Amino acid sequence: MDAPMRKLIVVAGATALLAAAITAAAVKPEAAIHYRQSVYTMIGWNFVPMVDMIKNKTPWDSAEFSKHADRIAFLAPQLLEGFPEGSDKGADTEAKPEIWKNMDDFKSKMSDLVRETKNLSDIAKGGDEAKTREQFKKTAGACKSCHDKYRSEE
Amino acid sequence: MDAPMRKLIVVAGATALLAAAITAAAVKPEAAIHYRQSVYTMIGWNFVPMVDMIKNKTPWDSAEFSKHADRIAFLAPQLLEGFPEGSDKGADTEAKPEIWKNMDDFKSKMSDLVRETKNLSDIAKGGDEAKTREQFKKTAGACKSCHDKYRSEE
Numbered sequence: 001m002d003a004p005m006r007k008l009i010v011v012a013g014a015t016a017l018l019a020a021a022i023t024a025a026a027v028k029p030e031a032a033i034h035y036r037q038s039v040y041t042m043i044g045w046n047f048v049p050m051v052d053m054i055k056n057k058t059p060w061d062s063a064e065f066s067k068h069a070d071r072i073a074f075l076a077p078q079l080l081e082g083f084p085e086g087s088d089k090g091a092d093t094e095a096k097p098e099i100w101k102n103m104d105d106f107k108s109k110m111s112d113l114v115r116e117t118k119n120l121s122d123i124a125k126g127g128d129e130a131k132t133r134e135q136f137k138k139t140a141g142a143c144k145s146c147h148d149k150y151r152s153e154e
Numbered sequence: 155m156d157a158p159m160r161k162l163i164v165v166a167g168a169t170a171l172l173a174a175a176i177t178a179a180a181v182k183p184e185a186a187i188h189y190r191q192s193v194y195t196m197i198g199w200n201f202v203p204m205v206d207m208i209k210n211k212t213p214w215d216s217a218e219f220s221k222h223a224d225r226i227a228f229l230a231p232q233l234l235e236g237f238p239e240g241s242d243k244g245a246d247t248e249a250k251p252e253i254w255k256n257m258d259d260f261k262s263k264m265s266d267l268v269r270e271t272k273n274l275s276d277i278a279k280g281g282d283e284a285k286t287r288e289q290f291k292k293t294a295g296a297c298k299s300c301h302d303k304y305r306s307e308e
Contacts, residue, residue, distance in 0.1 A: 035195060038192035038193075038199075039192075041189060041192035078196070
């Protein structure tokens, strides 16, 4: 094999490696949409038994409440990575395009959610029902504040 | 108001409360299916960057690997509640009906997954790449063992 050919193969190899790295790093919009919807579904699944206790549909159970609060506190920080640039379309989504036009504000609302869910998890561990109820309101408020502005519910 | 009417209202009220309690407790099959698929989606989302490192498509990054391993260890124990009795149908699902005919075996496979993901999370924290790679194989094996038997991939 002559030198130019060897060089060509080396370059081709490096290009293939680079392409693989880019493929590995890039996330398809539909995958991101599917992912973020999954995080919201899991949050919702854990919200239901909490809301049932808050509304006295089921008896108050501090341990159960705490378990679900822990999960939501773990899930909330995983939402943001489901909103990469370009994932405003690509599959059915209730996320408004305004998110990507106001990413700093959206991130700030996500930080509020992370903080309030963390507080809820901490307070629920304490087992004080009244304080937990109070913090639940703040947490639900953080959800609503973002949904009102950035979620299309048509 | 006469006595029978009062009694009727009391009974109606109690029935409504009971109905609310049952509604709160019962999970619709489609909600369970949607929930469990969301847990799997989140697990898959976190698996991708780990697999990319395992296959040397991206450079090894212990902290990143550990982050994803932690998440999977947190998610795995939340799968089982997505398989309540009666959720073998109700929406598109890849879960084979055999799951509910062999629930003890299915639970045992879920326990294997929970154990291996917990081990992966612990070992990844240690930062030893070779040990982490070894434990990743065991974890992926726990996934495969259950998929082979209980997941329809048609």
